[in-house]
Amino acid sequence: xxxxxxxxxAALAVTGCVPGQSAVASASDAPTEAPGxxxxxxxxxxxxPAAITDAATEAAITALIxxxxxxxxxxxxVQGDISSIEPEDLKTYPLGSILAGxxxxxxxxxxxxxxxxxKLIREFRAVSxxxxxxxxxxxxxxxxDAVHGHNNIPGATLFPHxxxxxxxxxxxxxxxxxxxxxxxxxxxxxxxxxxPTLAVPQDGRWGRAYEGYSSxxxxxxxxxxxxxxxxxxELVSGQILARDKVAATAKxxxxxxxxxxxxxxxxxxISEEELVRIHAAGYPPAIDAGALTVMASFSSWQGVKHHGNxxxxxxxxxxxxxxxxxxxxxxxxxxQIPGCEPTDCPTALLAGLDLYMAPDSWKGLYESLLRRAExxxxxxxxxxxxxxxxxxxxFKLGLMDGQxxxxxxxxxxxxxxxxxxxxxxxxxxxxxxxxxxxxxxIKPSAKVLVAGPGANDxxxxxxxxxxxxxxxxxxxxxxxxxQTLWDxxxxxxxxxxxxxxxxxxxxxxxxxxVAIVVFGETPYAEFQGDRPHLDFTGKxxxxxxxxxxxxxxxxxxxxxxxxxxxxxxxxxxxxxxAAWLPGSQGAGVADVLIADKDGRTPRDFTGTLSFAWxxxxxxxxxxxxxxxxxxxYAAKPAVPALATECSLSGIKSGDGLSIYxxxxxxxxWAFTGDTGLVNLVGAGPGFKSTAFDIGAQEDxxxxxxxxxxxxxxxxxxxxxxxxxxxxxRVQVEHRPTGTVTLRALGENAAGSRDFTSTFSLVEGxxxxxxxxxxxxxxTGDITGIEIASSDAFVFELDSIKVVPQAAQMDCTGPF
Numbered sequence: 158x159x160x161x162x163x164x165x166x167a168a169l170a171v172t173g174c175v176p177g178q179s180a181v182a183s184a185s186d187a188p189t190e191a192p193g194x195x196x197x198x199x200x201x202x203x204x205x206p207a208a209i210t211d212a213a214t215e216a217a218i219t220a221l222i223x224x225x226x227x228x229x230x231x232x233x234x235v236q237g238d239i240s241s242i243e244p245e246d247l248k249t250y251p252l253g254s255i256l257a258g259x260x261x262x263x264x265x266x267x268x269x270x271x272x273x274x275x276k277l278i279r280e281f282r283a284v285s286x287x288x289x290x291x292x293x294x295x296x297x298x299x300x301x302d303a304v305h306g307h308n309n310i311p312g313a314t315l316f317p318h319x320x321x322x323x324x325x326x327x328x329x330x331x332x333x334x335x336x337x338x339x340x341x342x343x344x345x346x347x348x349x350x351x352x353p354t355l356a357v358p359q360d361g362r363w364g365r366a367y368e369g370y371s372s373x374x375x376x377x378x379x380x381x382x383x384x385x386x387x388x389x390x391e392l393v394s395g396q397i398l399a400r401d402k403v404a405a406t407a408k409x410x411x412x413x414x415x416x417x418x419x420x421x422x423x424x425x426x427i428s429e430e431e432l433v434r435i436h437a438a439g440y441p442p443a444i445d446a447g448a449l450t451v452m453a454s455f456s457s458w459q460g461v462k463h464h465g466n467x468x469x470x471x472x473x474x475x476x477x478x479x480x481x482x483x484x485x486x487x488x489x490x491x492x493q494i495p496g497c498e499p500t501d502c503p504t505a506l507l508a509g510l511d512l513y514m515a516p517d518s519w520k521g522l523y524e525s526l527l528r529r530a531e532x533x534x535x536x537x538x539x540x541x542x543x544x545x546x547x548x549x550x551x552f553k554l555g556l557m558d559g560q561x562x563x564x565x566x567x568x569x570x571x572x573x574x575x576x577x578x579x580x581x582x583x584x585x586x587x588x589x590x591x592x593x594x595x596x597x598x599i600k601p602s603a604k605v606l607v608a609g610p611g612a613n614d615x616x617x618x619x620x621x622x623x624x625x626x627x628x629x630x631x632x633x634x635x636x637x638x639x640q641t642l643w644d645x646x647x648x649x650x651x652x653x654x655x656x657x658x659x660x661x662x663x664x665x666x667x668x669x670x671v672a673i674v675v676f677g678e679t680p681y682a683e684f685q686g687d688r689p690h691l692d693f694t695g696k697x698x699x700x701x702x703x704x705x706x707x708x709x710x711x712x713x714x715x716x717x718x719x720x721x722x723x724x725x726x727x728x729x730x731x732x733x734x735a736a737w738l739p740g741s742q743g744a745g746v747a748d749v750l751i752a753d754k755d756g757r758t759p760r761d762f763t764g765t766l767s768f769a770w771x772x773x774x775x776x777x778x779x780x781x782x783x784x785x786x787x788x789x790y791a792a793k794p795a796v797p798a799l800a801t802e803c804s805l806s807g808i809k810s811g812d813g814l815s816i817y818x819x820x821x822x823x824x825x826w827a828f829t830g831d832t833g834l835v836n837l838v839g840a841g842p843g844f845k846s847t848a849f850d851i852g853a854q855e856d857x858x859x860x861x862x863x864x865x866x867x868x869x870x871x872x873x874x875x876x877x878x879x880x881x882x883x884x885x886r887v888q889v890e891h892r893p894t895g896t897v898t899l900r901a902l903g904e905n906a907a908g909s910r911d912f913t914s915t916f917s918l919v920e921g922x923x924x925x926x927x928x929x930x931x932x933x934x935x936t937g938d939i940t941g942i943e944i945a946s947s948d949a950f951v952f953e954l955d956s957i958k959v960v961p962q963a964a965q966m967d968c969t970g971p972f
Contacts, residue, residue, distance in 0.1 A: 204479030238516030259626025323767030335387015355439030360419030364686020367718030374438030470509030583745025639741030677716030895948025
């Protein structure tokens with residue numbers, strides 16, 4: 158099955174507080190331990206370096222805590238996002254930390270310069286240091302997601318995502334990348350990055366799989382120490398970090414890469430032994446190396462949210478593994494603990510969380526925590542322990558003695574030396590999976606056609622977490638010191654005496670000697686990136702096949718955040734290269750693919766798979782290539798028999814089929830009158846779509862009609878049982894002002910159904926499931942749905958799915 162809008166299988170559920178009920182009646186009432194027994198002896202022993210807790214620093218922290226008011230202590234454990242807090246707010250709310258989330262730039266500008274970032278951070282810090290009528294002034298701690306270089310800053314050095322770095326099997330390279338990244342983060346006045354990710358992804362359907370180095374815990378363990386040391390340097394007792402170093406974050410604790418079906422923020426239904434052996438592997442080396450912070454995961458283990466799991470956060474992490482730094486939460490994740498909401502959740506603090514990430518809920522959370530602390534509901538020793546851990550990090554970063562004023566060296570950002578390391582990383586990350594007829598390397602003086610949607614697309618080669626959260630609108634202008642793959646290939650071909658031609662669709666006027674087709678996934682981050690299976694459904698095979706039919710050898714270069722089923726493409730192409738998400742230095746690809754005038758390439762293929770490659774599209778398909786596989790010019794890869802068809806069944810009895818869930822990938826929705834598929838956001842006359850938060854950041858869409866317009870969602874025909882129903886989870890604040898209709902698409906469609914009264918009946922009732930029997934919409938298989946409104950109408954869409962058994966109702970509505 159191919160659906161033009163891929164999504165995860167289950168929608169995110171967030172449980173809020175029951176009105177009038179305490180968010181935590183007592184520490185014992187909160188479900189802070191996994192079902193069954195837990196065994197501390199199964200967990201590895203580690204310990205933060207003594208340099209974090211040296212006697213002089215601990216004494217200074219004790220003296221500082223004694224001077225702090227209760228309000229200041231509470232403020233230290235709350236972190237707000239720059240999109241919802243101003244520097245002046247710190248005069249009233251003494252927060253301990255500020256972050257800039259994936260879509261948060263200074264003054265709302267995602268493309269703010271390094272100077273603008275530095276200026277904003279200095280403004281926040283200046284207010285936090287102003288003398289107070291009582292208590293003591295404590296500087297804020299500022300953090301960002303810099304996960305493949307300083308990816309928030311235009312012109313910064315952008316490295317391959319971790320999925321590619323895992324393929325290099327080069328721990329020294331990881332250390333050097335950490336050094337570069339730390340220097341560029343510090344160069345913008347920032348002292349803390351939420352990296353490295355130490356997930357060990359076990360299911361490629363997870364939308365964050367590309368943030369993991371490998372499915373092999375030994376690779377993750379080998380890298381974790383090197384990245385921490387690169388970012389922070391060696392910790393020394395009584396000394397602060399160097400001015401070009403920043404605090405690292407080992408994340409996400411724990412097993413975010415081990416959830417059922419690869420669902421983001423899902424549940425790891427695994428044993429404690431597997432939890433430790435696979436998913437905890439990267440943490441002891443990171444802790445021993447001095448990682449100053451650890452981030453708790455959104456996900457659950459055996460049904461218990463990690464943010465509320467006292468055994469994991471306190472007994473295992475802080476106890477057995479000896480972690481002495483601070484444990485920070487993820488984006489409002491504490492609100493997902495049963496009995497909690499984003500603005501009220503002492504349970505997380507009692508479980509062992511030290512710093513709440515409360516991007517837009519910080520004010521309400523601060524007030525509720527202060528109220529509960531004043532009432533004695535929060536033990537003072539737990540609150541002061543959290544404050545102590547936060548202050549340890551601030552002392553080590555030099556925040557307490559003016560070190561931030563020495564940051565802001567803008568000259569290091571995107572420097573030639575840094576870019577050279579990124580280019581090296583790109584070359585070393587490439588994995589050669591096929592090379593029939595020795596079509597690679599491209600010979601000197603060759604006429605080379607470069608085709609495919611990814612050939613000249615900086616967004617596709619950079620992936621998510623680039624400039625913005627999802628990375629969808631990145632352009633070459635964002636990285637003027639970078640090169641697309643086309644830029645790098647064309648320059649190398651020209652230098653070798655050949656001629657390169659760019660053609661997105663593969664058409665040409667002069668027949669080339671060889672073609673390079675660059676194709677793959679469009680950018681995504683969590684939510685949008687979750688998939689029900691691993692069938693690649695984008696453009697590529699048509700161009701590859703057309704070129705082969707004309708007798709042209711084809712090199713397929715696949716851009717992706719995970720191994721996928723690409724049997725048709727791999728079978729037809731002469732050579733196949735897994736290029737992952739290489740970042741801004743496209744010339745690194747040319748360094749391996751294009752021979753110089755002497756017939757030699759600057760680099761051979763050295764990358765090997767850090768994730769196994771599937772032979773089919775269905776979940777659990779056998780491996781086509783095992784972990785560690787990869788060829789070179791000296792060792793041609795042996796390609797097994799390739800499956801060329803994806804056979805995914807439709808909905809079965811007892812199952813459900815997700816059509817749309819938790820976000821949107823670009824390029825799939827179409828509107829009446831459009832000649833082709835277009836991005837849903839802001840497209841179509843009389844219609845627009847924007848991101849909307851229901852339970853987490855941008856996990857739904859707000860669909861808004863300002864006049865007559867039609868919206869369609871299409872997929873390949875699927876065999877649905879006669880009893881199936883279409884179910885949509887929506888929220889309607891105001892009833893439609895005109896007529897709203899719903900109809901199926903395809904040759905079996907039965908005409909439109911009036912949905913005006915159906916939408917009107919759920920007005921103001923929050924999220925509701927709307928269900929219509931498919932028999933009311935079609936007489937057989939359908940290929941999509943269409944929603945049309947004759948006038949202004951707004952609703953929020955959370956999910957669309959097909960369920961096997963429709964409720965009993967006639968087809969006249971309301972549904």
